[in-house]
Amino acid sequence: MKVLITTIFDYPHEGGLSTHVTTLKKGLETSGHTVDVLSISNISTWKKKLLAQGPGFLMNKLKKGKGQLTNDKQRMKLLAELIKDHEHHYDIINSQDIFATLASLETNLPVVATIHGYYAYEAISRGAIETDSSEAKEIKDLERKAYTKAVANITVDQRIKDYVYETAQAEATVVRNFIDPEPFLKPGKEIRSKFGFPENAPMLFVPRRLTEKNGVIYPLIALKQIAEKHPDVILVYAGTGEQLPAIKKKTSEFNLEDHVYMLGSVAHSEMVELYKTSQIALIPSVHSHGVEEATSISALEAMGSGTPVIAGAVGGLKELIDHRTNGLLFADRDEKELTHHILYLLDNPLQAQDMANKAQQKIQQIHSHSAASEKFLDIYAKAIQKESTPSF
Template structure:
């Protein structure tokens, strides 16, 4: 089968959607299928700036939300043109990764299925890109409905998103949990000391890793808020963030207020390969997601990667995280926004590495059985074939 995966966002980029696309492509190709990816990154830099990003910035100055709708509609036009340009490759199916790409793909006449990764309108509100209940939010949600009702099949990355799509559009989707390349994320703790020297991380320090885009729904301020309490029992602990986003300023304020500069490292956006190394050199991984403007964490790729890498995981009991982590068995779940619980769980794993290793071993076994990219690719193929009938 010849498959086109398309997205109106940049590819590759630091984030779960990009990781999903790369891993799905690898799984489908491993099964013998031909897969191409088209994205906003394939648009010329001049067109991107002059027609999408520049006007978006100016329109948002007039009213919050106008710019993001302009930008996304321009991305839709760009994707439509790219798909038309590549029609001679005779794709059997397009797998669109967002509503605007779905609409672009539908215009091509090529059979289209859509993967829903999140609550597009609510996430825009959560990030502060538009106001809740505004005209712009209504327009964005209408676009979601149009895309969901127009596509042949819908795949969601967790059950809550499937329910959301059904409630919003009346269309029944199929939930296929996120997944990882189980060969790319293998326990590699034997190289911990070597990797710490490579990245200039204290070989003796207990390391807490937060591999999260720095946005509100990911709860990234809470590890920094919990760190002073963690330091009381683990004085030489180091907290490392890998990611970028609008919450960076908040984290810096917390670090400065509590004088944590010697204990916190902000890497910014780093490559996926670098993130893999930080999983291997870390002692505990945190995925502190929270509810924000109606948005819940889906089946977190970061959590799956941590579990696959052999690192013990502490996560908040929200969204898809409750589906993939059995509290106390293959990870620890804590109440969202509960700084004390987060600190206690993290300190416990740092002080009891043998217990953490036991959880990590069980987590790895679960990933191999239930969250393999090959198994997920087979499920996607079944949906593609159903859509083509």
């Protein structure tokens, strides 16, 4: 089968969607299929800046949020032109966002849409558009169109599946997120000296984009009390986002500059080693403007690396982690419970390792890219058959 994956976002980029695409591509290609990716990165830089960045920048001067929608629609048009030039090489398109779905629908190929989240609500959550604005309404309308026009929808957790049905009365199949377990099973390499971490300091690792829904401020709030009991502990962030100024400000207020490391964007190969060298991985997601975490790829990677995981008890994380069996969950925005869990794992390394071992086993058995690619291929085949069957 020849598969074209499409997205209006840059590829590769920092974040779970890009990792999902890379890992799915590898799984499908390992099975002998051909997979290519078309994204906004395939557009020339000058055209992208002139048509898909400049207009939105100017529109945002007039009204906040208008620029975001303008740029997304421009990206959709550019991607649609690109797809039309390449469609004859493929059997099916697997789009990765609503605008890529709408762009892909302009071809004669069946389109399967993978839905990673709540497009309108996530734009509101990160401050790109205003709540109840005309832009929010239009994006919701575009979501409905994308969900209903795709031949099949795939969601990464049950709650997003419910959202698709509530939004558009459209059906979807849940295929939970997945990873390639192989890199996480290899012996770890020394990486602490590269980033200047103290050699033996207990390391708390936050492998997250620095956005509000990812709850990245809460490990820092917990750190104040944890450092009193473990004065050599360090908190490491790998990611970028709009919460960076707030984290830096709070770090200064708490006088924790010697304990906090902000790495920014990190190559995936180094992320693998950071997971392995950390004592605890934190996925502190929270509810934010109607948005909940899906089956976080960061959580899957942490579990696959054999590192104990503490996560916010929201969205797909509740489906992924069995509390006190293969990880720990804390209530939404409850920094006291988060603090308690961190101290428990630091003070009870045998119990922490037992949870980590069980988590790693679960990832290998259920959340591997090989198992996921078989599910995708089944959905692709049914979509192709559905499109080729004449309707009367």
